[in-house]
Amino acid sequence: MVDELEALYRERLPEFTRAAAAIAGDPEAGRDAVQDAFAKALRKRRRFRGEGSLEAWVWRIVVNAARDAGRRRRRRVAAPVPVEARAQELGLPLELLTERQREVLFLHYFADLDYTTIALGLGISTGTVGATLSAARETLRGALTKEAC
């Protein structure tokens, strides 16, 4: 199990880091969340019962760690977090999305996860993943089209 966790870490670190950074809203906080999440996965490895993939189980821990890191960061600093500031620069209206829509979008886009892994990672159904992703894209598309007109 330790070997499998280490292999997953080495193989998928770029995806974990990028998605965690997006969810936390800050690249440094995202990196930190990934490190903490894998440390937690190591400590709790016996709790993994093989229901779903190991990767999905780890994603759930990473998402929770990134969420917590983001909330801590936002409580400490009043200014927009780096990812939100970058979104504003790019004209990407992330503020129109709910937290869940952002998470589904980030996991799909930055980690290239399938619906099942996203569902297991976020603790929602695969149907909800599809619907949430469509709604998020529709919202962003609509806002960008309106801006372009």
Add this chain to the structure above:
Amino acid sequence: MDAYLDGLLDELVTAEPREAWADVLHRARRSRRRYMALAALVGALVLAPAAWAAVNAFEGTPAPPAISQDFTQLNTMADLAVQQGIAAKWPHADVSKAHGVIEIQTADGPEDVWTAPSDEGGQCYFIDWANDPPEQDGSQYGFGGCPPAIPPASNISWGAAWIAGHPDLVTVDGNVYVDASTVQVTLDDGSTVTLPLVEHVFLGSLPKGSVVDKVTAFDAAGNVVARATAAAG
């Protein structure tokens, strides 16, 4: 529009990964220490009957590879003991049947006892702390053995152990060779602590310096069914 949106997302986050598995291992160890004080409080709950439901949830958990490796190492030691003439025969564990029996909460995190049937009819055991990182060879830090299948006169075999990796704790563990429901240890100051008993095995964690005078096993009706003193251990 989709391609444009994808382009924006692509530029949104540029978090370069910095691979640091050693840091992950370090954090896994550090967290254990950070929560030690809180765990000490939780550890006290082990002594309360209400905590036993959690104890039972652990029973039957298949041994992970690290624990199986510990039992394999016990077998290797047994072979060595026979080869070197220390004993004519030494029990071996059936590693394929190693499983969790009791998990208790201690100041150093969950402490587990795993057992595997021995080829002499008894049970081999291994005790570890779940939050400890694995050893370099992939095994788990802890201690264990294969006690003789023949019961002692007291019908309880037990030990109180202190190990370097967990210097603030004394582990009390053992076997009861008759049917019993609970085990109570009596310390040298006269206080008593009730321990969980599962599959004839018991496990408890006491603060450093605790001295056990007596171990008593009770049936469901509260009758004493076995008793061992420190002298007779």
